[in-house]
Amino acid sequence: MNILICDDIRDEALKLQNAVKEADLEANVMYFFKPQDVLKYIKTNVKIDVCFLDIIMPEMNGIELARKMRAEGFGGKIVFLTTSKDYGVESYQVKAYFYLLKPINTKDVVRLLNEIKNTSPIEDNAGIKIETRNLTRFVYFYEISFVEVINKNVYFRLLDGSEIVIFASLGDILPQLTSDGRFAQCHRSYVVNIDAVTQIRGKEIILRCGRKVPISRSYKEFSDQYYMRVMEKDMQ
Numbered sequence: 001m002n003i004l005i006c007d008d009i010r011d012e013a014l015k016l017q018n019a020v021k022e023a024d025l026e027a028n029v030m031y032f033f034k035p036q037d038v039l040k041y042i043k044t045n046v047k048i049d050v051c052f053l054d055i056i057m058p059e060m061n062g063i064e065l066a067r068k069m070r071a072e073g074f075g076g077k078i079v080f081l082t083t084s085k086d087y088g089v090e091s092y093q094v095k096a097y098f099y100l101l102k103p104i105n106t107k108d109v110v111r112l113l114n115e116i117k118n119t120s121p122i123e124d125n126a127g128i129k130i131e132t133r134n135l136t137r138f139v140y141f142y143e144i145s146f147v148e149v150i151n152k153n154v155y156f157r158l159l160d161g162s163e164i165v166i167f168a169s170l171g172d173i174l175p176q177l178t179s180d181g182r183f184a185q186c187h188r189s190y191v192v193n194i195d196a197v198t199q200i201r202g203k204e205i206i207l208r209c210g211r212k213v214p215i216s217r218s219y220k221e222f223s224d225q226y227y228m229r230v231m232e233k234d235m236q
Contacts, residue, residue, distance in 0.1 A: 001117065002047055005031035006038045006065065007054040007081060012102070016052055016081070019109035025117060035060040042069055048076045050116060052100070055082040066094040073138045075125030077116060128176050130156065132166050139164065141180055145209045147173070147191040159196060159209055181229065186215045186222040194229045 003020055007013040013031045020029050032038050035057060042048070051069070053062035066078050077097040081104070098112060127140040139156060148155045149170045156164040174191065177183040182195045190213050192205055199206045200223055205213045215222055 001025050001027045001049045001113070003027050003029045003050045003052070003113075004038065004041070004048045005029065005052045006033070006035060006057075006062070007031070007052075008033050008057045008059075009054070012054070012081070012104070016104050016109065019104055019106040020113065022106050023110040023113040025113055027113075035062075035065040038065060039068055039072065042072050042074050048074070050077045050079060050097075050113070052079050052081055055080050063094065066096065070094055071129075071136050071138050073125075073127065073129055075127075079112065126180055128173065130164055130166060132164070135164070137164065141177075141182060141193065142195070144193050145196045145207050145211065146193060146213055147177065148213075149189045157209070157211065161209065184222050184225040186213060186219050188216065188218070190214070192222075194226050197226060200226060 005013050005016050005020075007016065010033060013033065017029050017031055020027055030041070032041070036059070038051075038053075051066075051074070053065055055062035057065075062080055062082075066080075069078075078094060079098045079100055080096055081100050081102055083102050097116075100108060100112070125140070127138050127143075129136070129138050139158070143158050143160070145157045145159045147170070148157060152167060152169065154166050154168045154170060154173060156166075158164070170189070170191070174185070177191050178185065182193055183191055184194055185191045186205060192207070192213055196208045197205055198208055200215070203215050205215060205222075207213065
């Protein structure tokens with residue numbers, strides 16, 4: 001298990017590191033005192049299973065650091081270190097796994113890490129990094145309902161009803177999407193998340209979000225891909 005710690009107080013970081021060792025998981029532990037150093041490390045794409053982030057830090061707080069890590073594609077578990085639980089909404093937005101209250105209790109750390117090790121479900125961390133003039137965001141594939149091209153803009157239509165627009169062609173992002181088995185092109189202007197389809201009716205695809213997307217004659221194989229995907233999921 002690879003574990004990263006970021007706490008601007010050296011003694012706190014070392015205390016947590018010692019607590020991690022008590023869990024006896026043969027963990028590889030790295031610790032940083034500055035959030036910017038964490039971001040540089042994350043960009044190296046080294047696999048990190050759990051990040052312990054102090055919330056109160058002078059240059060950048062732990063919540064903001066977590067947002068930037070998620071934007072860079074970090075899909076591991078985030079555990080916040082804090083003296084209070086007043087960050088519930090913000091932690092939900094960055095998919096935090098747990099809070100540990102300071103001062104750190106070794107037994108709590110050991111219990112938490114053993115829980116992570118013993119449950120450790122296969123997480124769906126696949127996605128695409130989207131960059132615009134005002135936004136850099138990592139979007140998980142499971143968040144996407146379908147992708148639509150209008151003129152020279154690509155619209156990522158998300159399951160929650162929101163959208164992200166980038167100046168690009170479908171060809172720019174098509175290889176990334178279709179390399180994942182859940183996406184298939186049904187029209188020259190549309191790529192659909194098959195897992196978001198509720199039914200195919202005539203020349204239309206009905207999606208969970210309530211939207212309808214056309215199927216072009218040139219993409220008849222979409223139906224075969226859809227039913228194959230359904231069968232594969234039923235067999236799992």
